[in-house]
Amino acid sequence: MVIIELEDKITEIVNKGDYHEFIYEILEIYGTPRATITRLKKGNLNMSKKNDEVHLKRKVWFKRVENENLFSVFIELERNINSQSTKPRFLIVTDFNTLLAKDIKTDEVLDIQFIDLPKYFDFFLAWKGIEKAEFERENPADVKAAERFARLYNVLSKDNSKIDLFLVRLLFCLFAEDTGIFRQLSFTNSIKTLTREDGKDLNDFLKDVFRIMDIDKKDRLNDLPEYLNKFPYVNGQLFSEPHQDLVFSEKSRKLIIEAGELLDWSQINPDIFGSMIQAVSTRDNRSHLGVHYTSVPNIMKVIKPLFLDNLYKAFNDAYDDDFKLEMLLTRINKIKFFDPACGSGNFLIIAYKEMRRIEINIIKRLKEIRGDYLYMPSITLDQLYGIEIDEFAYEVALLSLWIADHQMNEELNNEIDNAVRPTLPLNISGNIHRGNALHMNWKNVCPNDPEDEVYVFGNPPYLGHHRQSDTHKSDIRRIFQGVRGNGYLDYICGWFYLGSEFIQNSNTTLAFVSTNSICQGEQVAILWSELFLKRINIHFAYQSFKWSNSARNNAGVTVVIIGLTAYKTEQNKLFTSYGERQVKNINAYLIDGENVIVRDIKKQLYGLPPMLFGNKPSDGGGLIFEFEEYIQAIEKYPYLKKYFRKYIGSDEILKGSYRYCLWIEEDCYDEIKDNPIISDRMNMVKLNREKSKAKSTREWANKPYKFKQISPFHKQANIDLDSYTIVVPAVSSESRFYIPMDLVSNKDTILSNRVYGIYGADIWILGILLSRMHMTWVRAVAGRLETRYSYSSGVCYNAFPIPEISQKRINLIEELVLEILDAREEDGRSLGEIYYPSNMPNDLLLAHQKLDKVVDRAYKNRDFSGDEERLRLLIELYSKKVNLR
DNA sequence: GATCCGACATGGT
DNA sequence: ACCATGTCGGATC
Numbered sequence: 054m055v056i057i058e059l060e061d062k063i064t065e066i067v068n069k070g071d072y073h074e075f076i077y078e079i080l081e082i083y084g085t086p087r088a089t090i091t092r093l094k095k096g097n098l099n100m101s102k103k104n105d106e107v108h109l110k111r112k113v114w115f116k117r118v119e120n121e122n123l124f125s126v127f128i129e130l131e132r133n134i135n136s137q138s139t140k141p142r143f144l145i146v147t148d149f150n151t152l153l154a155k156d157i158k159t160d161e162v163l164d165i166q167f168i169d170l171p172k173y174f175d176f177f178l179a180w181k182g183i184e185k186a187e188f189e190r191e192n193p194a195d196v197k198a199a200e201r202f203a204r205l206y207n208v209l210s211k212d213n214s215k216i217d218l219f220l221v222r223l224l225f226c227l228f229a230e231d232t233g234i235f236r237q238l239s240f241t242n243s244i245k246t247l248t249r250e251d252g253k254d255l256n257d258f259l260k261d262v263f264r265i266m267d268i269d270k271k272d273r274l275n276d277l278p279e280y281l282n283k284f285p286y287v288n289g290q291l292f293s294e295p296h297q298d299l300v301f302s303e304k305s306r307k308l309i310i311e312a313g314e315l316l317d318w319s320q321i322n323p324d325i326f327g328s329m330i331q332a333v334s335t336r337d338n339r340s341h342l343g344v345h346y347t348s349v350p351n352i353m354k355v356i357k358p359l360f361l362d363n364l365y366k367a368f369n370d371a372y373d374d375d376f377k378l379e380m381l382l383t384r385i386n387k388i389k390f391f392d393p394a395c396g397s398g399n400f401l402i403i404a405y406k407e408m409r410r411i412e413i414n415i416i417k418r419l420k421e422i423r424g425d426y427l428y429m430p431s432i433t434l435d436q437l438y439g440i441e442i443d444e445f446a447y448e449v450a451l452l453s454l455w456i457a458d459h460q461m462n463e464e465l466n467n468e469i470d471n472a473v474r475p476t477l478p479l480n481i482s483g484n485i486h487r488g489n490a491l492h493m494n495w496k497n498v499c500p501n502d503p504e505d506e507v508y509v510f511g512n513p514p515y516l517g518h519h520r521q522s523d524t525h526k527s528d529i530r531r532i533f534q535g536v537r538g539n540g541y542l543d544y545i546c547g548w549f550y551l552g553s554e555f556i557q558n559s560n561t562t563l564a565f566v567s568t569n570s571i572c573q574g575e576q577v578a579i580l581w582s583e584l585f586l587k588r589i590n591i592h593f594a595y596q597s598f599k600w601s602n603s604a605r606n607n608a609g610v611t612v613v614i615i616g617l618t619a620y621k622t623e624q625n626k627l628f629t630s631y632g633e634r635q636v637k638n639i640n641a642y643l644i645d646g647e648n649v650i651v652r653d654i655k656k657q658l659y660g661l662p663p664m665l666f667g668n669k670p671s672d673g674g675g676l677i678f679e680f681e682e683y684i685q686a687i688e689k690y691p692y693l694k695k696y697f698r699k700y701i702g703s704d705e706i707l708k709g710s711y712r713y714c715l716w717i718e719e720d721c722y723d724e725i726k727d728n729p730i731i732s733d734r735m736n737m738v739k740l741n742r743e744k745s746k747a748k749s750t751r752e753w754a755n756k757p758y759k760f761k762q763i764s765p766f767h768k769q770a771n772i773d774l775d776s777y778t779i780v781v782p783a784v785s786s787e788s789r790f791y792i793p794m795d796l797v798s799n800k801d802t803i804l805s806n807r808v809y810g811i812y813g814a815d816i817w818i819l820g821i822l823l824s825r826m827h828m829t830w831v832r833a834v835a836g837r838l839e840t841r842y843s844y845s846s847g848v849c850y851n852a853f854p855i856p857e858i859s860q861k862r863i864n865l866i867e868e869l870v871l872e873i874l875d876a877r878e879e880d881g882r883s884l885g886e887i888y889y890p891s892n893m894p895n896d897l898l899l900a901h902q903k904l905d906k907v908v909d910r911a912y913k914n915r916d917f918s919g920d921e922e923r924l925r926l927l928i929e930l931y932s933k934k935v936n937l938r
Numbered sequence: 939g940a941t942c943c944g945a946c947a948t949g950g951t
Numbered sequence: 952a953c954c955a956t957g958t959c960g961g962a963t964c
Binding site: 105181182297304401518519520521528537538540541605670671673674702703704707745747748749750761782783784785786787788805806839841885 | 952953955956957958959960961962963964
């Protein structure tokens with residue numbers, strides 16, 4: 054449940070009048086499982102045996118009071134708490150008129166009227182595992198209020214079809230009454246006092262108010278009532294379109310009034326609009342693109358290196374020279390700022406505000422030098438350009454630019470005497486175009502002549518290839534026409550491509566926040582060889598960091614920031630978690646180094662045995678048995694035992710656990726198909742495959758006893774069951790220095806589609822894969838799941854350069870692998886555990902270090918200075934090998 | 939037929 | 952809710 058909804062639910066409970074179930078209902082909305090509550094009601098879990106008390110271990114001690122003094126009961130319970138073996142988190146005593154509560158951990162006390170309980174919903178958030186301090190830090194008041202406004206959107210959209218323009222007008226009015234454009238709260242108060250509580254006449258009222266704001270004062274009727282006439286004339290087309298009739302209810306009217314009273318709109322910033330759009334969009338099924346707004350700190354990471362730092366440097370250089378300062382004003386007057394995926398406009402707002410501040414600084418300095426200086430606006434909204442696909446976000450963007458303008462006018466007014474820009478009438482709010490940026494010619498939106506100074510920035514939508522719709526796909530296919538592998542590109546690549554074309558033959562620079570996927574694994578070769586063909590240079594970059602903003606339900610993605618120029622420079626800035634540094638070149642992996650690109654190669658480059666993909670059930674879980682399920686099945690039907698195999702994926706390798714899978718040969722199916730467990734499972738697989746989106750899966754629905762994809766190893770005529778397989782977990786945590794690979798027996802094991810296997814491989818190959826040389830390679834070129842290693846045979850194994858290795862060294866490597874395996878076994882804990890750097894047993898670490906050294910020596914006859922040197926050598930070897938082919 | 943990835947997915951606390 | 956850390960199966964070539 055969304056936190057803000059707790060308040061509503063508690064209101065329901067409090068208004069009920071029947072409080073027999075009160076504490077159970079409260080516990081339930083804070084996430085106590087139903088089963089626990091049932092057992093609590095029956096008394097099993099109730100630590101207190103008195104019938105007016107409910108005491109749930111570690112959660113609550115509740116007492117209902119009738120004819121006693123509330124406080125003395127409360128103090129009595131408080132005293133008793135220390136004699137309990139486990140303390141409840143909360144103490145609650147109530148007679149349903151007054152409620153007393155205490156948070157035992159923080160010692161905070163609540164003493165309130167019972168009906169006010171909804172307002173204090175956050176007091177009990179610890180039940181949901183959220184400590185109060187965290188809640189307040191993570192959810193600034195304005196974000197909470199914005200979510201409240203988003204609820205208005207949802208309530209209204211239930212009764213009405215087109216509400217976007219109305220909401221934008223409403224936002225304007227709320228902003229205006231908080232910033233002196235209207236009289237303080239005059240809009241909200243008018244609604245409160247002049248309209249009916251049931252909301253029935255609100256539409257007529259708003260229609261009149263909106264209409265009047267489109268009429269110049271001097272054209273208004275003389276006998277216009279004061280409640281209408283007090284609203285000013287607002288031009289700029291915001292109110293020129295007639296109001297479309299809407300249906301309001303008591304609830305929506307209340308939400309509008311609350312929005313006016315609870316939120317200070319004068320302090321508005323992109324977080325408010327951004328989280329509002331995000332909250333609105335996640336409710337219904339609108340397009341999810343363009344709804345992730347970028348936080349202000351992250352916007353600064355983009356625009357500072359892109360232009361802000363330079364402009365401040367120019368300001369400092371001109372500081373004592375009034376002529377140069379005037380030149381700088383002339384320069385900033387011409388700059389264009391372009392966000393081709395602008396959402397609610399937050400990048401543009403921040404860029405605009407920062408530019409206005411530069412202007413203020415320059416004017417102030419000019420006044421100091423000259424004694425006086427006549428203020429003329431140099432930065433205006435029409436220098437802003439944008440494209441947005443979502444209608445509501447687009448409307449909000451127009452409004453929020455105007456609001457930013459107003460805020461900066463105020464700031465200017467406060468900072469510099471006699472420098473005034475009028476707030477009304479509204480100016481046209483920038484050049485924001487509505488539509489799909491990948492269908493547009495960007496130069497039609499934002500003209501870019503060679504002598505222009507233009508900055509392109511933003512946070513375009515990301516979508517991996519297997520989640521794209523047909524429209525997304527055709528956009529990317531069209532833009533990357535003729536590019537091999539274009540079907541694998543993320544949706545954001547469209548912006549990078551059009552952006553790289555936009556900046557050709559100009560000094561224009563560009564920077565986007567992007568998913569880190571485009572700088573890792575298979576996409577690197579496809580996207581970047583195409584961009585580098587256009588002589589694109591990465592002039593600054595932030596390496597991977599976790600995405601976050603103030604809204605709830607943050608997107609789960611790790612991002613990078615990439616700045617591009619269309620000309621070559623050796624002054625490039627790389628931001629890593631250790632800080633920033635100047636480098637000669639930033640490559641497609643966002644690493645300081647040459648522009649190498651490692652391709653996903655299908656065949657082992659050095660003649661080693663192939664690394665094969667595991668077996669994919671595509672079964673909806675029907676073929677897979679948890680350990681207990683397996684035991685139950687074979688206890689009931691012992692003859693089933695021979696149809697099971699151990700089933701191993703990454704998780705199992707790392708945790709040292711097993712699951713089991715059904716592994717039924719085609720001609721054996723008849724023997725067991727009537728067994729109830731089997732037929733049950735077969736049905737499950739069949740149904741699941743039938744409803745699959747993929748045709749290839751549906752085609753397997755009538756062979757439910759079989760995995761959909763079976764590794765070639767198992768299709769051989771004579772399988773050597775005594776052989777072993779090197780198993781590499783495909784996904785594993787980056788906090789481990791070595792990916793814990795292992796050997797498993799082929800006798801009874803089936804590998805899942807989340808591990809790779811080298812079947813029947815020599816042990817020394819495992820030694821190569823476990824070596825620091827290989828891990829250095831993997832860390833540099835492997836794909837990632839966020840930041841986890843995402844191993845793949847094509848990039849990590851097939852392309853990995855392997856030198857000539859003498860038999861003597863091979864023997865040595867083999868010995869050391871055995872030493873590693875011994876050390877693992879001796880420790881006994883799971884591989885996942887012992888491969889944590891802090892957990893690694895000494896002899897295991899030692900064995901690894903010995904192995905690292907022996908493998909290092911196969912590449913170079915002296916010690917490496919570090920991993921950078923290792924990587925440089927590997928890349929050199931790779932380039933040589935690939936060029937030879 | 940064989941992958942490689944995920945504005946992720948899910949269990950643990 | 953957050954944190955840690957790897958499932959599962961679609962879509963592609």
